[in-house]
Amino acid sequence: MERERRALLKLAGLTxxxxxxGALARTAxxxxxxxxxxxxxxxxxxxxxxxxxxxxxxxxxxxxxxxVHNVPPIDDPxxxxxxxxxxxxxxxxxxxxxxxxxxxxxSKPVLVFCNHCDNPPCVRVCxxxxxxxxxxxxxxxxxxxxxxxxxCVAGCPYGSRSxxxxxxxxxxxxxxxxxxxxxxxxxxxxxxxxxxxxKGQQPACVxxxxxxxxxxxxxxxxxxxxxxxxxxxxxxxxxxxxxxRPAIHYLV
Amino acid sequence: MxxxxxxxxxxxxxxxxxxxxxxxLGFIAYMRQFxxxxxxxxxxxxxxxxxxxxxxxxxxxxxxSAVMVVLPYYLHNYKLFGKITILGEFLAISAVTMCMLFIxxxxxxxxxxxxxxxxxxxxxxxxxxxxxxSGYLGLNALISHVTLDAERKGIAPPHWIKPIIILSIxxxxxxxxxxAFLYSGLAARPFWMTAILAxxxxxxxxxxxxxxxxxxxxxxxxxxxxxxxREPIQRLAVIVTYAxxxxxFFVLMEVFTAIYSGIPEHIEHFEFLxxxxxxxxTLVPWMWASAILSVIALVLLINxxxxxxxxxxxxxxxxxxxxxxxxxxxxxxxxxxxxxxxxTVTSYSPSIPEVxxxxxxxxxxxxxxxxxYKIALSVxxxxxx
Numbered sequence: 259m260e261r262e263r264r265a266l267l268k269l270a271g272l273t274x275x276x277x278x279x280g281a282l283a284r285t286a287x288x289x290x291x292x293x294x295x296x297x298x299x300x301x302x303x304x305x306x307x308x309x310x311x312x313x314x315x316x317x318x319x320x321x322x323x324x325x326v327h328n329v330p331p332i333d334d335p336x337x338x339x340x341x342x343x344x345x346x347x348x349x350x351x352x353x354x355x356x357x358x359x360x361x362x363x364x365s366k367p368v369l370v371f372c373n374h375c376d377n378p379p380c381v382r383v384c385x386x387x388x389x390x391x392x393x394x395x396x397x398x399x400x401x402x403x404x405x406x407x408x409x410c411v412a413g414c415p416y417g418s419r420s421x422x423x424x425x426x427x428x429x430x431x432x433x434x435x436x437x438x439x440x441x442x443x444x445x446x447x448x449x450x451x452x453x454x455x456x457k458g459q460q461p462a463c464v465x466x467x468x469x470x471x472x473x474x475x476x477x478x479x480x481x482x483x484x485x486x487x488x489x490x491x492x493x494x495x496x497x498x499x500x501x502x503r504p505a506i507h508y509l510v
Numbered sequence: 511m512x513x514x515x516x517x518x519x520x521x522x523x524x525x526x527x528x529x530x531x532x533x534x535l536g537f538i539a540y541m542r543q544f545x546x547x548x549x550x551x552x553x554x555x556x557x558x559x560x561x562x563x564x565x566x567x568x569x570x571x572x573x574x575s576a577v578m579v580v581l582p583y584y585l586h587n588y589k590l591f592g593k594i595t596i597l598g599e600f601l602a603i604s605a606v607t608m609c610m611l612f613i614x615x616x617x618x619x620x621x622x623x624x625x626x627x628x629x630x631x632x633x634x635x636x637x638x639x640x641x642x643x644s645g646y647l648g649l650n651a652l653i654s655h656v657t658l659d660a661e662r663k664g665i666a667p668p669h670w671i672k673p674i675i676i677l678s679i680x681x682x683x684x685x686x687x688x689x690a691f692l693y694s695g696l697a698a699r700p701f702w703m704t705a706i707l708a709x710x711x712x713x714x715x716x717x718x719x720x721x722x723x724x725x726x727x728x729x730x731x732x733x734x735x736x737x738x739x740r741e742p743i744q745r746l747a748v749i750v751t752y753a754x755x756x757x758x759f760f761v762l763m764e765v766f767t768a769i770y771s772g773i774p775e776h777i778e779h780f781e782f783l784x785x786x787x788x789x790x791x792t793l794v795p796w797m798w799a800s801a802i803l804s805v806i807a808l809v810l811l812i813n814x815x816x817x818x819x820x821x822x823x824x825x826x827x828x829x830x831x832x833x834x835x836x837x838x839x840x841x842x843x844x845x846x847x848x849x850x851x852x853x854t855v856t857s858y859s860p861s862i863p864e865v866x867x868x869x870x871x872x873x874x875x876x877x878x879x880x881x882x883y884k885i886a887l888s889v890x891x892x893x894x895x
Contacts, residue, residue: 336554349852385636386625406618415698423549442547443618500697
């Protein structure tokens with residue numbers, strides 16, 4: 259009896275040491291990932307809310323994105339699917355208190371979508387690698403592998419992921435044949451227009467914005483438009499304290 | 511041995527038919543969900559996990575609790591539990607099966623569920639949960655089969671089974687630890703991101719599970735010739751008492767940390783549970799019922815007179831089980847989603863098909879327990895008819 263008890267304790271101790279070692283190794287790996295590898299891109303976007311708000315009530319970028327990606331217009335807020343939308347300021351930046359600033363600034367909505375994090379929690383939790391991070395930073399989604407467990411939805415701190423609670427196809431009046439439609443029971447989100455970038459185009463939302471409020475580019479290129487903008491002006495990222503390192507920057 | 515389940519009294523068959531009816535209803539509801547999608551549940555964009563995942567979480571605890579009879583018997587040589595270890599192991603098998611079914615019905619694409627094995631992903635806790643749950647199921651199936659078979663033949667169980675039984679002890683702890691890690695590692699959900707979640711899960715498991723086992727023993731004494739004996743039941747009651755006291759202690763520690771630190775995103779979830787947020791208070795009566803039942807249970811359990819009296823002990827066990835079912839099987843999962851990371855407060859209550867599916871899965875579990883206990887008691891010649 260005594261011997262068995264001791265063996266059991268030893269086994270338990272070794273398990274704990276093994277698990278802790280694994281966790282440390284992962285942390286070390288994650289921090290080395292942030293250093294830019296030469297020759298790789300880090301795609302990102304800078305949003306200028308001031309320009310965005312110039313044309314009050316404009317939804318050009320949302321309309322363009324949802325049209326080219328066959329995002330179904332579902333009215334029921336419980337079953338809504340959205341890739342890019344306007345969120346109230348306190349929802350997008352819950353940790354930014356701005357009590358005394360002119361209300362005109364904080365009462366306006368903020369454009370939100372997938373943050374394409376450096377350290378994406380959704381990718382970490384997905385049990386089938388149906389969502390993964392490309393070397394250029396895009397967090398991708400495979401709708402044919404997704405099992406619909408919604409662990410990524412629980413893991414995303416930004417509410418950027420939508421689940422297809424019902425079959426989305428009947429909601430699409432005139433679907434685009436260039437882009438796949440989805441089935442019920444899978445998760446979807448913004449993919450930074452990987453299909454357009456591959457052809458050398460800009461993301462659909464960037465192209466649709468007449469006010470040029472969205473700037474897209476490579477953070478690893480010091481002369482890119484995103485780097486130039488970020489050099490000149492201070493920018494915020496959503497919930498930066500969580501260590502996810504979002505690629506979407508909001509100019510102040 | 512299965513033939514033992516095919517002979518029984520009228521009341522046995524009546525009970526089995528009743529369960530079969532519930533299973534059928536649940537199956538029909540599931541077929542509807544399979545065709546339409548998870549949109550027929552009460553879940554929504556903001557509350558993406560609900561009744562199913564909460565039942566899964568609660569039942570992992572029930573499954574893990576088998577260790578509370580196995581450990582004293584095999585590690586401390588506490589002979590009095592010899593008669594009931596098999597009941598604990600069968601309870602574990604049924605509970606793990608229900609867990610797996612609850613995960614399955616929660617999948618948006620159930621036909622693709624094997625992708626978890628096809629693309630094994632060690633950085634996902636869900637992968638480890640699958641390994642620990644299926645391993646635990648296998649261990650308990652093997653152990654109960656081998657020990658019961660030996661008992662039927664009137665011989666001692668083979669020696670090689672002993673290390674496997676010992677292995678099942680840390681394994682039981684692992685299933686509930688990994689299940690807690692599913693939640694406690696998410697930066698997006700402050701309500702779950704607490705290091706005490708796994709210990710809390712274990713404490714609630716080790717009170718709810720043995721409480722259920724006490725109830726089962728007393729039911730069996732009433733309807734069959736099986737008598738677990740007074741002493742083992744009293745010993746289980748002591749385990750329930752300690753575990754329940756620790757569980758309540760842990761919950762109060764969570765409440766203290768959230769409220770005293772004053773961080774809104776930590777307080778809001780507790781507000782939603784116990785006071786209601788933005789006029790949405792569906793869970794408030796449930797949570798207070800759970801709190802009151804916990805207090806009643808503790809009073810009845812800590813007082814040696816009421817713990818020793820089997821009538822009041824039954825009341826205490828029902829109170830423990832119900833209180834913890836509300837706490838884990840309703841509050842814990844739903845409150846993690848309310849308010850959402852964007853601060854949205856969304857009401858959730860399960861739809862009728864969702865409830866029918868859940869009841870159907872519970873019926874499958876109870877059916878398994880019925881058949882297993884019938885076999886075990888027939889082997890021992892302790893069934894009346």
